[in-house]
Amino acid sequence: MDHFLNEDQQMIVDLAKQITDEMIIPNRAKYDETEGYPLDIVETMAKSDFFALFVPEEYGGLGGGCFDTVLALEQFGRGCVGIATAYAASALGAYPIVISGSKELKEQFLPDIATGKKRAAFALTEANAGSDASGIQTTAVEDGDYWVLNGTKQWITNGGQAHLYTVIAMTDPHKGPRGATMFVVESTDPGFSCGPKEKKLGIRTSATTELIFKDCRIPKSRMIGRRGAGFITVMKTLDKSRPGIASLGVGLAQGALDEAATYAKQRVQFGKPIISFQAVQHMLADMAIQTEASRALVYVSAKHIDAHPKQMSKASAMCKVMATDTAMKVAVDAVQVMGGYGYMREYPVEKMMRDAKILQIYEGTNQIQRNVIGQELNKEYN
Amino acid sequence: MNIVVCIKQVPDAKDVRLDPETNTLSREGVKSVINPYDRHALEEGVRLKEEYGGTVTVISMGPPQAQAILTEAISCGADEAFLVSDRAFAGADTLATTYTLAQAVAKAGKPDLVLCGKQATDGDTAQVGPGLAVRLDMPFVTCVKKVRTIAKDVLTLERMMDDGYDVLEVDLPALLTVVKEINTPRFPSLRGMRRARDYQITSLTAEDIGADSSRLGLGGSPTQVVSVFPPEKKGDRTMIEGSVAEQVDKLAEILFDSAFGA
Amino acid sequence: MLIIDKDACIGCGLCEDNCPFDAIAVVDGKAEVNDNCTLCGSCIEHCEVEALSIPRDESGAIDLSAWSGVWVYAEYRQGKLAQVSRELLGIGRTLADKRDTKLSAVLLCADAADVPQQLIAAGADQVYVVVDPALENFNDDSYGAALEDLARKYKPEVILAGATAIGRSFIPRVATSLNTGLTADCTQLAIGDDGHLHQTRPAFGGNIMATIMCPNHRPQMSTVRPMVFQAPEPDGSRTGEIIVEAIAADRLASRTRVVETVLTEGEQLNLAEAEVVIAGGRGLENEEGFSLVESLADVLGGAVGASRAAVDNGWITYPHQVGQTGKTVASKLYVACGISGAIQHVIGMKSSETIVAINRDQNAPIFDVADYCVVGDIFTLLPPLVDKLKERSGKE
Known part of the structure; x- marks a missing residue:
């Protein structure tokens, strides 16, 4: 059915369709079988500006609209939800910065996300916190100019493949849900590591791992939004x-x-x-x-x-x-x-x-x- | 570096089917695309630009519909595009084509490097690249499978040969024709597509390129097609039927006789 | 442009049906041409009432009588004379005899060894030899200038060369420099009653043949793929003249320099010249399946070919690829195993003498070009077939 897309939107559909038909569909069975990460396809999406779709123009993106991303994801998903998830996870990981990040934080990270040079991931779930987010046990403690994170996140999409992670941790546990704060952790930060890739029923190409924070020290500037506004x-x-x-x-x-x-x-x-x-x-x-x-x-x-x-x-x-x-x-x-x-x-x-x-x-x-x-x-x- | 890439619009070989009745090409529903080898030439041009700086200009000689492939080239990273189109060009063989293209390249600027596909899949002559180089008075290398380095106006590259490959140095400015092994062409980008949508392709006529009309099109072509006919059909084919054992027996007979002489 | 005589046109539509470019259509009972027209002449061939014509301006013509003799470029690399050059001397002989003129070979090299004698034994009346260290490695500038200068000096009416990597590279340069026509990949060559060379080649993707002439320019130049013509048996008793030529040093100066020559599998492979080719495609499913093709090739002493699908899947390397984007073969026997017969593949093998196709799908287009068709499963047929052939060749 005709949804009366404008020219820019139609371009997104056409190009996403082309990448899906020529690259995703011919390779999806291979990636499902080997459970390897579809790096070549993700890099193709990056070169074709798809990672710019969910980033605002002032930070090197193409707008940041939800609908644009939806149009791209529909095509990629038609080919392979696993490969599409590898792309979607970067959007999910970037949104906290787009929504609540300071201007400095946006300038620091969003341009590289928009080009695909850095992939992102979103880290919420833990062993005892899924649908009930208030069970979060990962903590972040102030130490001079740093935050120090401890805890373990579970089933994190793009784990091990992302360059930066937007992580929620308890900064003031006694305040309950109002004591949670979000941070940007880079894969190179000391005290950060990823577990092995999980074996899954489906979307096997998508990387899903634990994230382990062991006295992980990050600069104070990496806090996303206000302290306590994480939820x-x-x-x-x-x-x-x-x-x-x-x-x-x-x-x-x-x-x-x-x-x-x-x-x-x-x-x-x-x-x-x-x-x-x-x-x-x-x-x-x-x-x-x-x-x-x-x-x-x-x-x-x-x-x-x-x-x-x-x-x-x-x-x-x-x-x-x-x-x-x-x-x-x-x-x-x-x-x-x-x-x-x-x-x-x-x-x-x-x-x-x-x-x-x-x-x-x-x-x-x-x-x-x-x-x-x-x-x-x-x-x-x- | 000023890079010119010559591209041609051809029928998509994926869509071309043989009509079993007439043994002719069925062109129904056949899309027109960038000649597959030219895609690799364009990609190489854009990569070299990204590495060494400069601009990529694409030129296509063809009917007005060939605009489409130039627009696609812009969306894949070309900076400027020229369409060389005039009814006076119709019927051009490779000699008249190289004359026309050379005039157009000169009009489009002074290139340091000209890139072409090794051949076009509709004509398969592989003559335009070398011929164009002669017209432009440039050295050329055909069937390039890798550009190793560019240093001080000298390119180092690998050329496919029937028995392996040669490593060559070539002085710039030069013309290269490329094979598919040289790279994997990229998809368009969204920014490129937006730019292509707003980009005005420059159209060049015979007059615009200052061409001598006697050297254009059919009149400027020394070769003439004197007849066109369907290829001989295969004689009656033989179906080898029966059980697997029977098929194997008959096959063994035929293969042995054909391979070692009856 | 195409001229349509509206009075003669009867609107029968034959031109429209036979136009490869959708460039002509019958509108209101009369043919009309559009911008797609490439002046290929197909419609003129088919018009029964002679309503169509393409006027030609013959003013650029040169004095043809000054040009005589048939030349073959003798390709010599890595100490070896290319087989295609011998094949060209075979057809060249026929052409020269018909024109009642001499057949000459042109040899460009750094060391001629006994190649001139080989060329004479293969049918040449004369051999022009240029020996110069600048010709040690093939490069377009030196080879092109040398052949061009010889052609200007001796004015041959025909120059033939192999459509090899070397021939396809520098022959177009020579043709352009001489301002004459060149027809690539000819499959038939003949002297017509008009005295001109009639060059036939596949056109528009290989399913239409076109005969091409170069009536007003000389030399008439053609390239020919290996294995299209037969090489004559060498005749050691033949005699001929060896003419040693020197080319000016500045003409041999090259703007390209060969730094290194790397010989790869292709040398041993020589697929294009193999008499028996066993080729495999997508139907073999994986590398292991593809090894069935290799064992069949082994027992028949043949070369292994492949469709693009098999190469793209990594079951075998690119030098084995047959088709439009790979090699053209014209083997005595071509066995296509699990190859559907996409047109790109067929173009590269259809001139083989005997074609045997084995495919599960009875509608596979490969059966349209095959002489012997087996509808069946490769995995059941090939192993016993290989055994059977081993048995037979052991016996005889």
Whole structure:
């Protein structure tokens, strides 16, 4: 369907599509199999300015709009959610600086993020803090001109591949959630290290590791925003980034639908292509309806977020739930349409089905998203 | 360094299919693209610019539609673009083409380095690069697979040969034709695409390049196509059928006889 | 430009159907030409009512009678005369006889050894030899200037050269300097009744053949790929004249200098000149699968070829690639294993004498150019086939 994109937006779609078709799709099975990090593809995206999309113009970017990033991620996600996640993680890692960072901090880090020279990662989750962010145990203590961090972050996307990490740590534990603060940690900082790459169900190419802070000393200037404002930054970051995850879902669903429909036209049973059977047609029709509806909600949400940066939460959560639940369902149905072939690794839909699951989990589970939406409704109908 | 890259628009070989009935080329739905070898020439130009400084100017001789490949070249890092287009050029063979291109290159500036693909995939002659070098009075090296260094107006490079490769030094200004091994062409960039959208390509006619009309197009071409015909079709083909064992037996017979003489 | 005689045109559409460039269309019952026209002449060939023509200006013509004799550039590198030069002396002989003129070879080198005798044995009446240390390594400036100067001095009507790395590099330079035409990669050469050289080559991607002439300029120049023509059996009893020429030192000065020559696998491989080529493609699935092709090549004493897909996947190196972007082969036997037959590949092998294709997909386009077609699984067929052939060659 025509979403009346302007020229700049159409360029993003066209170029992302070209990179997806010519580079991501031919290599996705290899990266899934080897579980290696897709550095060549990430560097191609960087050279083609995709890392500039989420950085404001005054810091060497191309604007920083949520919708622009969504358009790129949809295409990349159509090819491979794992590779797309390697790109999206930099946006997520950069957003805290974009949203709350001082001018100096922005000048120091954003230009290199925009060129892709430095990749970023976002470090929130810990063993005892996932959906409940108040369980954070990593601490940051003032020591002269430095902050000293101690603790362990878990399942951090781009771990070991990023050059800088935006990390939340407790600076004033007695204040509870208001005692958390965000910092920029560079991979070269003393006392910082990464664990081994985790083995995952899907998005296997994406690097996921522990981050270990052992008396990690960083200059005071690396604090993002005010002391104690860490949680607010985290919430705003996730509100802004979730439509990106949602668009990965739209892309994955589209990719699965494309595969299933193409297959159904070619596969002949009982003397006819199986697409001519109503049972298959209805499945494909539902897949198409859900994909288009998700895309429409994601686009509208992203545009809403760009226009109303103060009321992001509900739109962000709604599109994430809808598009990622759709991705999971459409991927499962694509496997079903393709039958035994769909289950084989020779065809891409089994990977799509494995990859889809993470979309319902990361950057806030879909259950937590429904909580957010419920709370917003509770406020609205006061 | 002032780098000129010559590029040509050709039908996309990926799309070209043989019509099994007529044994002719089916051009339906065939896209026009930058000649694949020229992509590598452009990429090399942009890389050399990034390393040694300077500008990259792309020139294409062709119909008005060839604008599209020049726009693409700008989006991939070229700085300036010229389209050399005039109905007077129609029917040009490689000799008339090199004359036209040489006039256009002279008009576009004084290059230190001219880069071309080793050949165009539609004509496959590999003659335009060397011919252009003669017209520009430059030394040239064909089938370059690597530019090693540029120092004090001397290029060191590797040239593919049938039995290996030669390492050569060549004095600048010079013309090189490149093979695919030389690099991996980049995708366009978003900034490049925005620049390309707003960029005004300069169009050059026969008059603009100060060409002698008798040396252009069909009239300036010593070679003439006197007939065009489909290639001979293969005689009746034989299907080798039966069980695997039978197929293997028959195959062994045919291969043995063809390889070692019946 | 293309002239359309609107009175003669009957609007039959044959021109439109046969235009390779979508440049002509019948509008309101009459043919109309657009900017896509390259003046290739295909429509004129097909027009049954002679309504189409391309007027030519013949004013640039030169005195053709001053030019006579057929020349072959004898390619000599690393102490070896290229086989293609012998092949060209074979066809050159035919052309020279038809023109009732002499066949000459041109040898540029630093040390001629017995090459002039070899060239005479291969059919040359004369050999022009330039021996100069400047010709030790191939470089375009010196070789180009030498051949150009000889051609200006002796005025041959035809110059043939191999479409090798060397021929494709400096021959265009010579043609441009002599302001004459050059036709690359000819597959047929003949002297027409008009006395001109008729050069036939694949055009527009290799699926249409075009015959090309150079009627008003001399010399008429062509390059020819290896293995297109047959080399005559050497005849040691033939005699001929060896003419030693010197080229001015300033003409041999080069702006390019060979620092080093690195010989790689290509030397042993010599795929283009192999009589038997066994080639593998995507259908072999991996490096291990590709080794089946190698064992078949082994037992048949053939060279290993590959489609672009196999090379891109890293199963075998680039010197083995056959096709538009690789080598052209014209082997006695070409066996395509698991190669679908994309046009880029077919261009590089279709002139082989006997083509055998093995492919799982019965609709694979490779079967359109094959003499023997086997629809079947490579992995089941090749191992017993190799065994069978080993058995046979052991017996005979």
